[in-house]
Every structure is written in structure tokens, then in C-alpha cells.
Amino acid sequence: MSNLRNAVDGWPGRRGRRSLEAALPLLSDQAESPQESRLRVILTVGGIAGMVPNLPVRTSGGFRYRVDIAIPAQKVFIEYQSDQFHSGTRRQDLTRSSRLQADDWFGVEVSADDLNDPAELCTRIRRILARRMS
Structure with a gap:
């Protein structure tokens, strides 16, 4: 840089x-993918603060994961889900999300459709963050 x-x-x-x-x-x-970068830029320009890209997270059960975008202060993670669907990968994603949620992380899955309406996406993320602060 x-x-x-x-x-x-x-x-x-x-x-x-x-x-x-x-x-x-x-x-x-x-950044590990163009769409993850696009998502991060949309959220940054939209005023979402405290983001950490590709944060390593270890669960209380000892499982280690890396989340696309984390907002650690509110224990929120945002995952970009591509249009490519692989059942094995999807099953692993579901298990990972469940394990993180068991440790009070809140997961948000974002798709290409979400990136087409940045204002709505940022509003949605801000609402989630506000609820996590209370």
C-alpha cells in the first residue's frame, strides 16, 4: 500500500x-475476490465502520474460520455468496454459520442482487448493527 x-x-x-x-x-x-472488494467498498462508502476483511475467528468449540467481512465490536459477520452453488461447500458454510452463531455472532449473507442496491444494503446492515448494540 x-x-x-x-x-x-x-x-x-x-x-x-x-x-x-x-x-x-x-x-x-x-481482499480475496472482486465481489468481496465491491461489497466492502459499498459498505465503507455507505458509512459502515469497524469492518475487518477476512478476520480469523475461533469458536468456543475450537473451530477456526475466516469470515469475509467482520464487524467485531457487534460480532457481525458478512459473507458474500456467489451464484455458484456447490452442495458440499454450502453444507460447510451452514455448519460454520451455526457454530459462529452459537458464540453469539450474527451472520449476514449477501448476493450479487444485494450489490445492485447499495443504499438498501447499507440501511439493512446499519439496522442490524443498531440492534446488536442495544
Whole structure:
């Protein structure tokens, strides 16, 4: 990331610099898929704070998982679910979600359809976070 910061800093007064400056805080070297990155950017621009991409989580039962996006302060995890459906993977996802929920994590599954309405998605996530704070 510092290389990108240095490259932008070395671009003073050039066309497009403002866009580059605005994009820098949205970047993450922990992103593992384009859609997960798109989801994270939508949530960031939508004012969702405290997100950690690809957070490792260990359950009280000793199981270790990595969640796409976590908001640890409210114990919320957000998973992007692609259109590709594999029964074995889906079964594993269900078990993982159940184990995390048993430790009071709240899971939100997001699809490509959700990304088409960023305002509604951010409103939904904010409502969930507000309920988790009370």
C-alpha cells in the first residue's frame, strides 16, 4: 500500500489525482475476490465502520474460520455468496454459520442482487448493527 501512496504523492497536480486520493482508503490487500472488494467498498462508502476483511475467528468449540467481512465490536459477520452453488461447500458454510452463531455472532449473507442496491444494503446492515448494540 505504501508503494501506491508514494505513487499518488508523486503525481501532484495531475489529472485524476483527486480520484486516486479518494480511492486509496478503499483499498485492502486482504481482499480475496472482486465481489468481496465491491461489497466492502459499498459498505465503507455507505458509512459502515469497524469492518475487518477476512478476520480469523475461533469458536468456543475450537473451530477456526475466516469470515469475509467482520464487524467485531457487534460480532457481525458478512459473507458474500456467489451464484455458484456447490452442495458440499454450502453444507460447510451452514455448519460454520451455526457454530459462529452459537458464540453469539450474527451472520449476514449477501448476493450479487444485494450489490445492485447499495443504499438498501447499507440501511439493512446499519439496522442490524443498531440492534446488536442495544
